[in-house]
Amino acid sequence: MAQWVTIDPITRIEGHLRIDVEVDGGRVRNAWSSGQMFRGIEKILIGRDPRDAWLFTQRFCGVCTTVHAIASVRAVENALNLAIPLNAQYIRNLILCAHAIHDHIVHFYHLSALDFVDVVSALKADPAKAASIAEGLSNWPGNNRAAFAAVKEKLQGFVDAGQLGIFSNGYWGHPAMKLAPEVNLIAVSHYLEALEYQRRINQVVAVLGSKTPNIQNLAVGGVANAINLDNMATLNMQKLYQVKSLLDEVKAFIEQVYLVDVAVVAASYPEWLSYGKGVTNYMAVPDLPLDGAGTQFDLPGGVIWGGDLTGVKPITKFGDEYFRDGVTENVTHAWYAGTDTKHPFEGETNPAYSDFDAKGKYSWIKAPRFQGKPMQVGPLADVLVGYALKHAPTVKWVSKFVEMASGIARTRLGLDVMHSTLGRHAARAIRCAIISDLSIRHWELLVGNISKGDVTIWNKPEFPSGEQQGFGFHEAPRGALSHWIVIRDGKIKNYQAVVPSTWNAGPRDENGEVGPYEASLVGNPVAKADAPLEVLRTVHSFDPCIACAIHTQDVDGTSIATVKAL
Amino acid sequence: MLAPVRIVGLGNVLMGDDAFGPAVVTAMVDRYAFGEDVEVIDLGTPGGDLVPHLAGASLLVVVDTVRSGAAPGTVQVFTRDALLKGDLQPRVSPHDPGLKNALLLLEFGGQAPAEVFLVGVVPEKVASWPGLTPVVAAAIDPAIDAVLSLLAERGIQPSRRESPSHTAPWWNAAVDGFTTFAL
Numbered sequence: 001m002a003q004w005v006t007i008d009p010i011t012r013i014e015g016h017l018r019i020d021v022e023v024d025g026g027r028v029r030n031a032w033s034s035g036q037m038f039r040g041i042e043k044i045l046i047g048r049d050p051r052d053a054w055l056f057t058q059r060f061c062g063v064c065t066t067v068h069a070i071a072s073v074r075a076v077e078n079a080l081n082l083a084i085p086l087n088a089q090y091i092r093n094l095i096l097c098a099h100a101i102h103d104h105i106v107h108f109y110h111l112s113a114l115d116f117v118d119v120v121s122a123l124k125a126d127p128a129k130a131a132s133i134a135e136g137l138s139n140w141p142g143n144n145r146a147a148f149a150a151v152k153e154k155l156q157g158f159v160d161a162g163q164l165g166i167f168s169n170g171y172w173g174h175p176a177m178k179l180a181p182e183v184n185l186i187a188v189s190h191y192l193e194a195l196e197y198q199r200r201i202n203q204v205v206a207v208l209g210s211k212t213p214n215i216q217n218l219a220v221g222g223v224a225n226a227i228n229l230d231n232m233a234t235l236n237m238q239k240l241y242q243v244k245s246l247l248d249e250v251k252a253f254i255e256q257v258y259l260v261d262v263a264v265v266a267a268s269y270p271e272w273l274s275y276g277k278g279v280t281n282y283m284a285v286p287d288l289p290l291d292g293a294g295t296q297f298d299l300p301g302g303v304i305w306g307g308d309l310t311g312v313k314p315i316t317k318f319g320d321e322y323f324r325d326g327v328t329e330n331v332t333h334a335w336y337a338g339t340d341t342k343h344p345f346e347g348e349t350n351p352a353y354s355d356f357d358a359k360g361k362y363s364w365i366k367a368p369r370f371q372g373k374p375m376q377v378g379p380l381a382d383v384l385v386g387y388a389l390k391h392a393p394t395v396k397w398v399s400k401f402v403e404m405a406s407g408i409a410r411t412r413l414g415l416d417v418m419h420s421t422l423g424r425h426a427a428r429a430i431r432c433a434i435i436s437d438l439s440i441r442h443w444e445l446l447v448g449n450i451s452k453g454d455v456t457i458w459n460k461p462e463f464p465s466g467e468q469q470g471f472g473f474h475e476a477p478r479g480a481l482s483h484w485i486v487i488r489d490g491k492i493k494n495y496q497a498v499v500p501s502t503w504n505a506g507p508r509d510e511n512g513e514v515g516p517y518e519a520s521l522v523g524n525p526v527a528k529a530d531a532p533l534e535v536l537r538t539v540h541s542f543d544p545c546i547a548c549a550i551h552t553q554d555v556d557g558t559s560i561a562t563v564k565a566l
Numbered sequence: 567m568l569a570p571v572r573i574v575g576l577g578n579v580l581m582g583d584d585a586f587g588p589a590v591v592t593a594m595v596d597r598y599a600f601g602e603d604v605e606v607i608d609l610g611t612p613g614g615d616l617v618p619h620l621a622g623a624s625l626l627v628v629v630d631t632v633r634s635g636a637a638p639g640t641v642q643v644f645t646r647d648a649l650l651k652g653d654l655q656p657r658v659s660p661h662d663p664g665l666k667n668a669l670l671l672l673e674f675g676g677q678a679p680a681e682v683f684l685v686g687v688v689p690e691k692v693a694s695w696p697g698l699t700p701v702v703a704a705a706i707d708p709a710i711d712a713v714l715s716l717l718a719e720r721g722i723q724p725s726r727r728e729s730p731s732h733t734a735p736w737w738n739a740a741v742d743g744f745t746t747f748a749l
Contacts, residue, residue, distance in 0.1 A: 041581075059610060158674065195617060
């Protein structure tokens with residue numbers, strides 16, 4: 001008999017992702033993805049100075065701060081047809097790279113790995129055996145018997161104290177968990193090490209962006225990082241070399257630990273290389289511009305239809321007409337008035353809330369479409385578009401990953417396994433390695449340009465009277481992000497953000513066609529309806545981020561003091 | 567490197583009373599000068615990205631909105647135990663984790679702050695709007711007092727600035743249709 005499963009555990013807090021699945025015969029037959037929070041934050045921007053917009057947009061989301069700041073300044077620069085100095089471009093690129101690396105490492109280790117790693121099982125591991133497995137896969141210095149024994153002891157201490165702390169909400173002992181105890185122990189050890197590399201890459205954002213989260217160094221027209229190699233207060237060689245060594249250290253972790261761990265998980269859960277396929281229209285926007293105007297990029301963009309890599313259509317520049325003209329949002333199944341399809345320049349945000357109605361309106365997220373079709377965005381789109389366009393760093397890291405995972409699985413894996421739940425995790429690790437390579441290249445480009453005597457960081461924006469419109473895009477950690485602005489007499493007239501999780505988590509459209517989350521869940525196994533680990537595996541593989549706009553602490557306990565407001 | 571004592575404001579400045587934490591730390595920096603061992607910082611709503619900002623602190627005081635059942639505008643001080651009591655919720659979005667997850671993760675990693683307090687206010691209105699309701703704006707001063715007494719109990723005395731600006735924070739700058747609030 002069919003069962004209806006609603007995963008909405010945090011109903012006490014507004015603003016979360018709710019997933020409903022209809023399960024029949026142990027498989028998902030139909031799915032609904034619902035954003036439970038009204039955003040509409042764009043309305044706050046109307047009437048403001050476009051030069052200030054990025055300060056507000058980077059507060060849309062507390063996790064994706066930098067990406068909304070970058071997309072916003074790019075949108076205003078596009079509306080003004082304003083190129084920025086090379087130094088500014090490279091500094092922005094370095095911040096983008098560091099932010100993306102940070103985001104990917106955290107997503108895998110601290111937010112998703114426990115979908116596949118059974119922490120409690122690690123207590124049964126033999127540290128010596130774990131060391132011999134790990135040493136066979138990588139030269140990482142942290143892979144040794146003493147380190148694994150120490151982690152096991154620490155974990156045992158937690159369990160003996162009757163608490164699992166951070167691991168208390170995991171699905172331990174779930175029938176869908178399959179890793180050997182030793183592999184689980186290796187993963188827990190790397191989970192702890194990842195904390196340190198998260199800190200190091202975050203330092204890069206802090207040094208270049210002046211503060212993290214919420215960087216302070218951006219400006220429409222460039223950046224505010226004064227460059228003077230002889231001045232301690234400005235961006236100088238000492239700070240640049242600090243950035244370089246952090247980038248090098250994190251690169252080693254990505255290549256010797258992160259990529260390897262994902263390959264082990266992929267090889268150990270081969271069935272998850274077939275579940276979770278969903279929408280195979282992919283879109284990625286180009287990023288890491290190499291010139292001031294954004295006509296050449298180090299990361300390519302493009303569109304793939306129906307998984308056909310040979311027909312990839314490139315997106316080539318800031319202001320790209322193919323991208324600009326193809327994007328719409330439909331509200332038939334979203335809690336906004338009417339059933340309209342609108343281009344973001346004309347986008348409206350008029351809420352019309354009703355109850356969750358699987359046949360009618362059921363989400364605060366609009367349904368974005370490209371040329372009328374749902375698109376999957378994110379690292380998988382990024383990697384497939386790069387591979388289709390024969391982008392050398394992408395081809396290199398895809399080949400390395402496939403070779404490694406095939407070796408561990410003792411079977412030849414093809415590129416087709418990428419269209420899956422674990423394919424998205426693999427693509428994220430591959431993208432992280434690509435970006436890590438490119439971060440060092442952009443550091444060299446920046447230092448090379450400064451060495452030529454160029455210290456320019458900002459071109460002054462001029463706002464003509466009348467109306468201008470523009471859009472800025474950024475290939476963010478979760479995929480194609482675009483901000484759309486209409487400026488009238490130097491003030492913001494309209495502003496819309498089409499964010500990656502909207503592309504992926506959006507609801508059905510006017511034709512009843514499902515969004516990427518919804519499509520990817522159909523056919524997923526569900527062993528235990530009351531512990532739908534498998535559904536979470538697929539949803540987590542997209543790295544959803546729709547919930548972070550508000551944040552209230554739930555307190556379960558008594559206060560030590562109540563302070564009266566006078 | 568971050569200073570050992572950290573006063574952290576959490577909340578989304580674009581979501582009405584959720585801006586309480588950032589508003590309190592902004593007002594504190596405006597009114598007081600802190601020594602080098604104290605970091606006073608508005609961290610927004612960083613979810614799991616809180617971790618590096620909390621690691622290794624000797625004292626962590628978080629200022630945020632709370633859901634405690636008390637009336638809007640009530641300022642309450644909670645200990646680490648009150649904050650960590652109760653099970654973690656299963657995760658749907660990987661960005662659900664907040665303060666509780668960050669603290670538990672650091673405990674497992676051995677870098678948890680030595681002392682943790684939460685100075686919380688119960689919000690009245692959390693919606694897309696860059697301002698505070700009057701009852702929550704009035705809670706800024708009591709919340710600052712609560713933070714200062716936690717510091718004083720540990721021998722930390724920031725010095726009062728001679729001429730604080732008391733101006734509205736950047737996110738509350740006047741635009742047609744929005745009222746500002748003074749700090």
